[in-house]
Amino acid sequence: MVRLDSRDPAFAADFARLLTVKREIAEDVDEAVRAIIAEVVARGDAALVEYTRRFDRLGADFTAAALRVSEAEIEAALAACPAEALEALRLAAGRIEAFHAAQRPSDHSATDALGVTAGWRWTALESVGLYVPGGTASYPSSVLMNAIPARVAGVPRVVMVVPTPDGVLNPLVLAAARLSGVHEVYRVGGAQAVAALAYGTETVAPVAKIVGPGNAWVAAAKRRVFGQVGIDMIAGPSEVLILADGDANPDWIAADLLAQAEHDTAAQAVLITDSADLAEAVEAAVERALATLPRAEIARASWRDFGAILRVRTFDEAVPLVDRIAPEHLEIETADADALSKRIRNAGAIFLGSHTPEAIGDYVGGPNHVLPTARSARFSSGLGVLDFMKRTTVLACTPESLRALGPAAITLGRSEGLEGHARSVAIRLNL
Amino acid sequence: MVRLDSRDPAFAADFARLLTVKREIAEDVDEAVRAIIAEVVARGDAALVEYTRRFDRLGADFTAAALRVSEAEIEAALAACPAEALEALRLAAGRIEAFHAAQRPSDHSATDALGVTAGWRWTALESVGLYVPGGTASYPSSVLMNAIPARVAGVPRVVMVVPTPDGVLNPLVLAAARLSGVHEVYRVGGAQAVAALAYGTETVAPVAKIVGPGNAWVAAAKRRVFGQVGIDMIAGPSEVLILADGDANPDWIAADLLAQAEHDTAAQAVLITDSADLAEAVEAAVERALATLPRAEIARASWRDFGAILRVRTFDEAVPLVDRIAPEHLEIETADADALSKRIRNAGAIFLGSHTPEAIGDYVGGPNHVLPTARSARFSSGLGVLDFMKRTTVLACTPESLRALGPAAITLGRSEGLEGHARSVAIRLNL
Known part of the structure; x- marks a missing residue:
C-alpha cells in the first residue's frame, strides 16, 4: 500500500506512477488459442468434445449429446437452490430489469424543409453468446448482469456457455440463466466455447456477439474472433476509488476497500481523503478487518501491492485525479457527494453517500456491474441495453x-x- | 461478377460462398508497427519527425516545430479552396450537424418505492484523435463525418492527424477541419501518428479515443493501442447491396453499383432483383457506364471479382439474404420500399426509393457515412454521437x-x- 500526499513535491510523479502500474500478468496463450479455434472451425463438435474432456477432466461418456444442458437439468438446479438465495436472485433480476428497461433507445425520423426524410431505427442483435466462467469464479450475479440487458433489448436468442470442471455446475448459475431468459445453455468453456459461439458447430449455432468475463484464454479467443462476431470489452482486474471526508466511518470504508481487494490479488482499492485522521483510521481498520476475512490472503496481497491512500488538501484537488484514474467504481462519501459527483467526467459507476457500498451495486442496486476497468472509463461505458442493439440509419x-x-x-x-x-x-x- | 438464382438447387451453397469470400489481402505489418509505436513512446517528437521525414519523403527542414499546422495555414487553405466546393462542404456540415444533434442522449434518474435513486449521466470524452489519410484517399467528407459528431457530443479537444506525402496537403481537408470545429491539426500519419495520439509526445498531447479510416499500418496500430485508448471500428472495403424490382431504371442502378465499385478493387456491389429483365439490363448498363468512367480500371476489377446479381422469386426471399449479408449500404428501389425496409434487421444504412442514391448519403444527406462493413452490421452501428460519449451510472x-x-x-x-x-x-x- 502506498501513501501519497498532494502537499509532497514528489506527488505528481508518484501519482503518475500509480496510474501506470501494471496489475495484470499477460499470459501468452495466443498461439494455443489460435490452434484451438482452428480445430473447432475444422472439426466442430468433435473438437469441442475433445477439448472439453481434456480441460474439464471429463470422461469418454461426455459426448456431443451432453453438450447442451437440458430443460430437466435446469429445473432440477432450480429445485436444488437454497430458497433464500433464489429469492435474492429474483429480487436482483427484477431490479436489474427495471433499471435497464429505461435504457431502451428511441427511433427517430424527421422530414426537413427540402423534403428529405432522415432518421434511424434500433434493432436487437439476432443472437448473443454469454460466457460464464466455471469453478469459484462462476457468479450467478454476472449471468443476470449480462443476460438481462440482452432480454430487455429484445435479442431473440441468448446462448450461455459455462465450463463444468470435473462435471460440477453451480445450480445458482443455471437458476440465474432461467430467471434472465437465457434460451440455450452449453457445458463448454475456454477458447473452444468462444470458437463454437463465433463459428458454430453441429450442436451450437453461431451468434452475432459474445459477451461475458473469462480468463486469459477466453480473453485471447474473444480478441481473435472479433470481426467474425462482436465482443464486449475485455475486462481487467476490478478496482474501487473512494472519496471520503473526515466524517466518514473508517470501518465502513475499510470494508469497502476489502470487498474490492478480495476479488483478486490484482484488484485495486484506493482512498482519497482530505483528512489525515481518516487516512490513519482506515489503515488501522483495514488491518483489523483482514484478521477475520475468509479471503484475507487475496485481499491482503491486493492491498499490499496495489492499495493506496491519497491525502489531498481539498476535494477540488481530487476531481482531476479521479478523472485521470477513471475508476471502474467510485464511492463518494463526503458532505457534498452529489455536487462533487457532477464534477467527475471519468468513472464507470458512482455510489453516492455512506449508505451505498459498492457491493449493493454488484448485486441488487439495478445498474449493471459490468464496467470499464484499467482507465477505460475515459472512453467507454458499462454494459447496457445498447450493447445488444444496433442502429440503422434511413434516408429518403x-x-x-x-x-x-x-x-x-x-x-x-x-x-x-x-x-x-x-x-x-x-x-x-x-x- | 457472379449470377445467382434462388431457383437454382445450388443457390444456398453459392450464396454461402458469396458471404465468405475474402476481399481483403492481409498485409503483415504488425511487427513493423510494434516497433514504430515503441520508438514513439520512447523518443516522442524525435521519432515522430524521423518517421514522418522517411515515410512522407520530407527533408531535414521538417522539424518538431513544423508538426502542428498553424492557424495561418488553415486560413490560407480556406482562401485557396474553390468557392463552389467550400459552399458544398458548408451545406454538408450543416446537414450532418442537424442530423447528429438529434442523437444527443438523455440523462436519467429515478427514485423507486424503496428510496433507492438510480440513473445515469452521459459525458463527452475528454479528447478525441481523428486520423485522416493522405494522398488521393484524403477525403474532406470523412473529416466532417468523424469530427462533427464529436463536436455535437461536446468533446472539448478534437485533434486531427493527416500525413502530407511530399509535403502536399489537400486544402479542402483543412477547410473541413475548420468547418467541423477541429481544435488541433498535425501533419503526421501512419502508425507513428496513432502512437503519438495514444501515448503523447512533447508536441502532441494524448487523446482518449482514436477514430477515422486508414491503411493497413493505421489499422494495425489502432488494434495495438486499443486499451490504452478507445478506437472506432476497423473499416473494411466498402459495399452496397441494391434491392430493385422491374420498375427500376437499369442505368441508375448501374451508376449506383459503380459508385461503390470505383472506391477500391476490393469493394463489393451486389444487386438482388425479382426481375430477369432488370438483371440483364443492369448488366449491360454497367458495361456501358464503365466505358466512360475515369476510375473504370478499379471499378471493373471490383465488379468482376466481387460483383453479384442475385435473382429471387419474391422479395420475401430477399429479406433473410439481406440479413445474412448485413450490408454496409442498402438501397431499396421497389414499389414497397418503406415497408420492405422495416423487415430488415441487419444493415448499416438504408437508402429508400429511386431518388436516394447512396452517394447522397456519402456527402449531404445528414446521416453518417462511417458504417459497419464486412457483415459487422449484424452487431454494430455506424458512427454517431454516442461514440464520443460515455455513460456513468449513479446509485444512491x-x-x-x-x-x-x-x-x-x-x-x-x-x-x-x-x-x-x-x-x-x-x-x-x-x-
Whole structure:
C-alpha cells in the first residue's frame, strides 16, 4: 500500500506512477488459442468434445449429446437452490430489469424543409453468446448482469456457455440463466466455447456477439474472433476509488476497500481523503478487518501491492485525479457527494453517500456491474441495453429534394476524384 | 461478377460462398508497427519527425516545430479552396450537424418505492484523435463525418492527424477541419501518428479515443493501442447491396453499383432483383457506364471479382439474404420500399426509393457515412454521437433503502463466496 500526499513535491510523479502500474500478468496463450479455434472451425463438435474432456477432466461418456444442458437439468438446479438465495436472485433480476428497461433507445425520423426524410431505427442483435466462467469464479450475479440487458433489448436468442470442471455446475448459475431468459445453455468453456459461439458447430449455432468475463484464454479467443462476431470489452482486474471526508466511518470504508481487494490479488482499492485522521483510521481498520476475512490472503496481497491512500488538501484537488484514474467504481462519501459527483467526467459507476457500498451495486442496486476497468472509463461505458442493439440509419429523398441537394453532392464527389459518385446523382437529374 | 438464382438447387451453397469470400489481402505489418509505436513512446517528437521525414519523403527542414499546422495555414487553405466546393462542404456540415444533434442522449434518474435513486449521466470524452489519410484517399467528407459528431457530443479537444506525402496537403481537408470545429491539426500519419495520439509526445498531447479510416499500418496500430485508448471500428472495403424490382431504371442502378465499385478493387456491389429483365439490363448498363468512367480500371476489377446479381422469386426471399449479408449500404428501389425496409434487421444504412442514391448519403444527406462493413452490421452501428460519449451510472441508497435491499446483497455475496462483499453491507446494518 502506498501513501501519497498532494502537499509532497514528489506527488505528481508518484501519482503518475500509480496510474501506470501494471496489475495484470499477460499470459501468452495466443498461439494455443489460435490452434484451438482452428480445430473447432475444422472439426466442430468433435473438437469441442475433445477439448472439453481434456480441460474439464471429463470422461469418454461426455459426448456431443451432453453438450447442451437440458430443460430437466435446469429445473432440477432450480429445485436444488437454497430458497433464500433464489429469492435474492429474483429480487436482483427484477431490479436489474427495471433499471435497464429505461435504457431502451428511441427511433427517430424527421422530414426537413427540402423534403428529405432522415432518421434511424434500433434493432436487437439476432443472437448473443454469454460466457460464464466455471469453478469459484462462476457468479450467478454476472449471468443476470449480462443476460438481462440482452432480454430487455429484445435479442431473440441468448446462448450461455459455462465450463463444468470435473462435471460440477453451480445450480445458482443455471437458476440465474432461467430467471434472465437465457434460451440455450452449453457445458463448454475456454477458447473452444468462444470458437463454437463465433463459428458454430453441429450442436451450437453461431451468434452475432459474445459477451461475458473469462480468463486469459477466453480473453485471447474473444480478441481473435472479433470481426467474425462482436465482443464486449475485455475486462481487467476490478478496482474501487473512494472519496471520503473526515466524517466518514473508517470501518465502513475499510470494508469497502476489502470487498474490492478480495476479488483478486490484482484488484485495486484506493482512498482519497482530505483528512489525515481518516487516512490513519482506515489503515488501522483495514488491518483489523483482514484478521477475520475468509479471503484475507487475496485481499491482503491486493492491498499490499496495489492499495493506496491519497491525502489531498481539498476535494477540488481530487476531481482531476479521479478523472485521470477513471475508476471502474467510485464511492463518494463526503458532505457534498452529489455536487462533487457532477464534477467527475471519468468513472464507470458512482455510489453516492455512506449508505451505498459498492457491493449493493454488484448485486441488487439495478445498474449493471459490468464496467470499464484499467482507465477505460475515459472512453467507454458499462454494459447496457445498447450493447445488444444496433442502429440503422434511413434516408429518403424525393425527386425535388434530390434536385436541391444533388448539385452539392456532385461537387463534392468530383472534388474527391470520385466521378462515379457524382454520376450516380447526376444521371437522376439529367445533369 | 457472379449470377445467382434462388431457383437454382445450388443457390444456398453459392450464396454461402458469396458471404465468405475474402476481399481483403492481409498485409503483415504488425511487427513493423510494434516497433514504430515503441520508438514513439520512447523518443516522442524525435521519432515522430524521423518517421514522418522517411515515410512522407520530407527533408531535414521538417522539424518538431513544423508538426502542428498553424492557424495561418488553415486560413490560407480556406482562401485557396474553390468557392463552389467550400459552399458544398458548408451545406454538408450543416446537414450532418442537424442530423447528429438529434442523437444527443438523455440523462436519467429515478427514485423507486424503496428510496433507492438510480440513473445515469452521459459525458463527452475528454479528447478525441481523428486520423485522416493522405494522398488521393484524403477525403474532406470523412473529416466532417468523424469530427462533427464529436463536436455535437461536446468533446472539448478534437485533434486531427493527416500525413502530407511530399509535403502536399489537400486544402479542402483543412477547410473541413475548420468547418467541423477541429481544435488541433498535425501533419503526421501512419502508425507513428496513432502512437503519438495514444501515448503523447512533447508536441502532441494524448487523446482518449482514436477514430477515422486508414491503411493497413493505421489499422494495425489502432488494434495495438486499443486499451490504452478507445478506437472506432476497423473499416473494411466498402459495399452496397441494391434491392430493385422491374420498375427500376437499369442505368441508375448501374451508376449506383459503380459508385461503390470505383472506391477500391476490393469493394463489393451486389444487386438482388425479382426481375430477369432488370438483371440483364443492369448488366449491360454497367458495361456501358464503365466505358466512360475515369476510375473504370478499379471499378471493373471490383465488379468482376466481387460483383453479384442475385435473382429471387419474391422479395420475401430477399429479406433473410439481406440479413445474412448485413450490408454496409442498402438501397431499396421497389414499389414497397418503406415497408420492405422495416423487415430488415441487419444493415448499416438504408437508402429508400429511386431518388436516394447512396452517394447522397456519402456527402449531404445528414446521416453518417462511417458504417459497419464486412457483415459487422449484424452487431454494430455506424458512427454517431454516442461514440464520443460515455455513460456513468449513479446509485444512491438511503439508510432505509439499504436496510431493505441489504439482506439480499449479503445472501448473494455469501453464495458467491465473497464474504467481504457481504460484510461491507452488513457492517452498515449492524448485522
